[in-house]
Amino acid sequence: MTEVDTERLTRVIVDFNTIFIRLPSVQRFNFSTLSVLHTLSRSGPLRLTDLLATEQLKQPALTSLVAKLEQDGLVRRRPDPADGRAILLSLTPAGQRVVRSRHTNRVAKLTQLVDQLTDAERAVLAGSIDVLARLTELAEDA
Template sequence: MSDLDVDRLTTVIEDFNTLFIRLPSVQRFNFSTLSVLHTLNRNGPLRLTALLATEQLKQPALTSLVAKLEQDGLVRREPDPTDGRASLLSLTDAGQEIVRSRHAHRVTKLAALVDRLTPDERAVLAGSIDVLHRITEIAEENA
């Protein structure tokens, strides 16, 4: 791993994440709300306990946030078919629309930035997509 400066890579990813998180200018939500919406979009329906494992919140805070999202019509609770005592959380159509519109807006904004790269820089970036995806897969396998 001597050919890879992991410290610099970490800093660059942190800086990119800061930029990327702020790309959408439509419908502003706090980080915890967005994280829950995106997690349910990609992995839902989930029990609250499974959602708790992915979010960096304590159970009372997550319970309160989910209740607010439910009240706002973004998340719904349904009985878990495998355990009548438990509930599954999923996005409503309105919740899915928020995630979809934020993604579409990010695509537009990021495309405008990528268009300013040289052809060689775009080629390097294109080659990085699969590597970043693989890092994500490895992290999920180890979670």
């Protein structure tokens, strides 16, 4: 079995995320706002209780954040067709544009960084994409 230095891997991932999260972007939003927008983008309409399971916020804070996002026209509420008492949250077209523009901006910034790597480093990075995707799947299933 090949040994993986998980201590170093953890440090590298944290360091990369710290830099990647802060890559300059056209629009400025706090981390919690972006997290909610990206979660709704990836997972589709969700109940507030489902968002609570993924976000690092307590219910009063998340409720307040969702109200602000709704007021700003980025999120909408609608009745859950499976349970009329429940509300589903989803992105509005404006919310979808925020997520898309941030993604496009990040792709451009990351491309600039990747272009500075050697051919050998880019080959290793390309081979790592599927492994990182698999680690993400395992973490989501856990």
